[in-house]
Amino acid sequence: MVEVVVFAVAAAACLVGAIGVVLSRNPVHAALMLVMTLFGIAVLFVAQEAHFIAAVQVIVYAGAIVVLFLFVIMLLGVDRAAELSLDALPAQRWTAAAFGLGGAAVLVWLVAAVDRLFKGAKSLALETAGAASAGAGSEPTDYVADVSVLARSLFSDYVYAFELTSLLLIVAVIGTVILARRSYGADQHGADGRRADQHGADQHIDASESASTGTTSEAGR
Amino acid sequence: MTGDPLFADGVDWGDIAVMGVKVGVAFAALLVATMFMIWFERKLISDMQHRIGPNVAGPWGLLQAFADGVKFFFKEDLRPANADPLVFRLAPYISAVTAFVAFAIVPVGGVFADTASSGAGGRQGTVTLFGKETILQVADPPIGILLLLAMSSVAVYGVMLAGWSSGSKYPLIGSVRASAQAISYEAALGMSVVAVVIVSGSLSTQSIVASQAGGVNNWLLLTTGIVPFLVFLISATAELNRPPFDLVEAEQELVGGFHTEYSSIRFALFFLAEFMNVITMSAIMVTLFFGGPAGPVFFGWTWLWPTVWFLAKVLAFLFLFVWFRATLPRLRYDQLMSLGWKVLIPVMLFWLMFLGLVQLSGVQGWNRIWTFIAAAVGFALGWALLAAALRAAKRNSPDVDAEARPAQTAGRS
Numbered sequence: 185m186v187e188v189v190v191f192a193v194a195a196a197a198c199l200v201g202a203i204g205v206v207l208s209r210n211p212v213h214a215a216l217m218l219v220m221t222l223f224g225i226a227v228l229f230v231a232q233e234a235h236f237i238a239a240v241q242v243i244v245y246a247g248a249i250v251v252l253f254l255f256v257i258m259l260l261g262v263d264r265a266a267e268l269s270l271d272a273l274p275a276q277r278w279t280a281a282a283f284g285l286g287g288a289a290v291l292v293w294l295v296a297a298v299d300r301l302f303k304g305a306k307s308l309a310l311e312t313a314g315a316a317s318a319g320a321g322s323e324p325t326d327y328v329a330d331v332s333v334l335a336r337s338l339f340s341d342y343v344y345a346f347e348l349t350s351l352l353l354i355v356a357v358i359g360t361v362i363l364a365r366r367s368y369g370a371d372q373h374g375a376d377g378r379r380a381d382q383h384g385a386d387q388h389i390d391a392s393e394s395a396s397t398g399t400t401s402e403a404g405r
Numbered sequence: 406m407t408g409d410p411l412f413a414d415g416v417d418w419g420d421i422a423v424m425g426v427k428v429g430v431a432f433a434a435l436l437v438a439t440m441f442m443i444w445f446e447r448k449l450i451s452d453m454q455h456r457i458g459p460n461v462a463g464p465w466g467l468l469q470a471f472a473d474g475v476k477f478f479f480k481e482d483l484r485p486a487n488a489d490p491l492v493f494r495l496a497p498y499i500s501a502v503t504a505f506v507a508f509a510i511v512p513v514g515g516v517f518a519d520t521a522s523s524g525a526g527g528r529q530g531t532v533t534l535f536g537k538e539t540i541l542q543v544a545d546p547p548i549g550i551l552l553l554l555a556m557s558s559v560a561v562y563g564v565m566l567a568g569w570s571s572g573s574k575y576p577l578i579g580s581v582r583a584s585a586q587a588i589s590y591e592a593a594l595g596m597s598v599v600a601v602v603i604v605s606g607s608l609s610t611q612s613i614v615a616s617q618a619g620g621v622n623n624w625l626l627l628t629t630g631i632v633p634f635l636v637f638l639i640s641a642t643a644e645l646n647r648p649p650f651d652l653v654e655a656e657q658e659l660v661g662g663f664h665t666e667y668s669s670i671r672f673a674l675f676f677l678a679e680f681m682n683v684i685t686m687s688a689i690m691v692t693l694f695f696g697g698p699a700g701p702v703f704f705g706w707t708w709l710w711p712t713v714w715f716l717a718k719v720l721a722f723l724f725l726f727v728w729f730r731a732t733l734p735r736l737r738y739d740q741l742m743s744l745g746w747k748v749l750i751p752v753m754l755f756w757l758m759f760l761g762l763v764q765l766s767g768v769q770g771w772n773r774i775w776t777f778i779a780a781a782v783g784f785a786l787g788w789a790l791l792a793a794a795l796r797a798a799k800r801n802s803p804d805v806d807a808e809a810r811p812a813q814t815a816g817r818s
Contacts, residue, residue, distance in 0.1 A: 210489075212489070212492065212566075212569060213491075213492075216492070216566075219562070235546065235547040235548045236547075236548060236551075238548070239548040239551040239552070239554075239555055240551075242555040242558070242559065243551065243554050243555050243558050246558070246559060247554075247555065247558025247559060247561065247591075248558065248588070251558075251561055251562070251565065251584060251588065254565055254569075255581070255584070255585075258565075258569055258577065258581065259581070330547070331608065
């Protein structure tokens, strides 16, 4: 009973948030709706006894990623309601609708397939779960086991994937720093870039390109 | 070993009543403590500055905070014309709610015995309320201390949205500063929490406190080697936007920071959240590094002494925060950022690896001396690399200090 209520409330929060992200005209409101969806998913994780994943969901997604979204929205000053009557790419709406419907169809198919799979493999799944809890030597709902199991698989079976992911993140950070770093030898370009922002996207790209070449020459020196 | 023993044998109405009492007492106590914290801070700081401080409302001005609270209720609630109505109303509640929730994981009492020496098994730190065995904290979730990190990262929204939704420039600048500061120092804060978790071996605050039972030598302050505590103290001060890290509300530059446009009860909520966070962070520090409610039990009510010790330790930290405010001048923004990113985070990264190595050597039975030599070599290498990187960065950029100096003369009180 309690589980059904929790699921209903959390799922409703997820759905309302997701629809709100699409329908909000104000980017900040859309980001807040996204936070609502993320919180709903975190509650669903807690309902599944995946406490650690729920905490990470809140800390990383709600606490860091959407905050960065908001930073970008606020600092770029695009926090005005979008003008929807002028559409540069009229075809994108139809394309988006087609892709959305296709995605929904794939999702329904996946759920049905997984459901069929699990109906057949239910006894097997229960068996392995029992074996795992017997191996851990404690009751299966004990949470400490949950974290240590996660850590063990992350740092033993999947250690290469884990390390490669962190390497990828470092590469991304360094790349961002190099692209975003204002080159002090090329202050003129930087100012051009800012002015061009108001004129048009093409000029802006040109200016930032020249600014970035300035950066590379500076770095090469 | 986590979770409340209250619910171990199913849930009945008695359990729900005990839970209700705990939540109600925690809520009320935190509110009253916040009121007294405001009085305490004002009185203490006036003593340090040779002033008298509040002395009109009640004996020694004790009721000043209550009077201010009542006044806030009756003030006009203004909303700027440019403000985003919904978000403007939402932001204060995010701040206040996260401040309350974070306190839920703090064990405020209960006797914790040293399991290693006395051999006592089973649950620690439980008390019996109305014939029900329970723990003296609102909740002991399995994620434990991660709840603090989650709440402090959600609290960023309160500040950020308040600044943005006001539709005014100074709050926006203040909120961008505040959230950048909070995000930067959250990394160092999280890593010092990880040090505690590595040594105590658990995320649950109950288990963390239980692992420190049995005297000062077992306190995580010493067993983690003091560095994590210092990092935690500095980053908590920054996270709380307390002086010397109170750039968020640098009056000379930003009017009042992110809450400039707020008035009446909405402003009171921000104010409340700020002071409540000070109390919560002090309590968390006591829990993580100072044995929580640990202390000698003398006579009479054995269940009361741990709570007394806990409150005394929290009071010491509250005093420390006020002392900081009375003593230290505000940092410049670039100093704040370089302290966070170039000092605290590298130091904490090294210390985490060191603690991991020590733990591993304990498990594997390695030679202690060789372990320390390896750690020292690693530290020297890492420090040399970092120093080289910083020097290279400095060479390639103009003098940042020279650029920031005019801002400093304008920004200091």
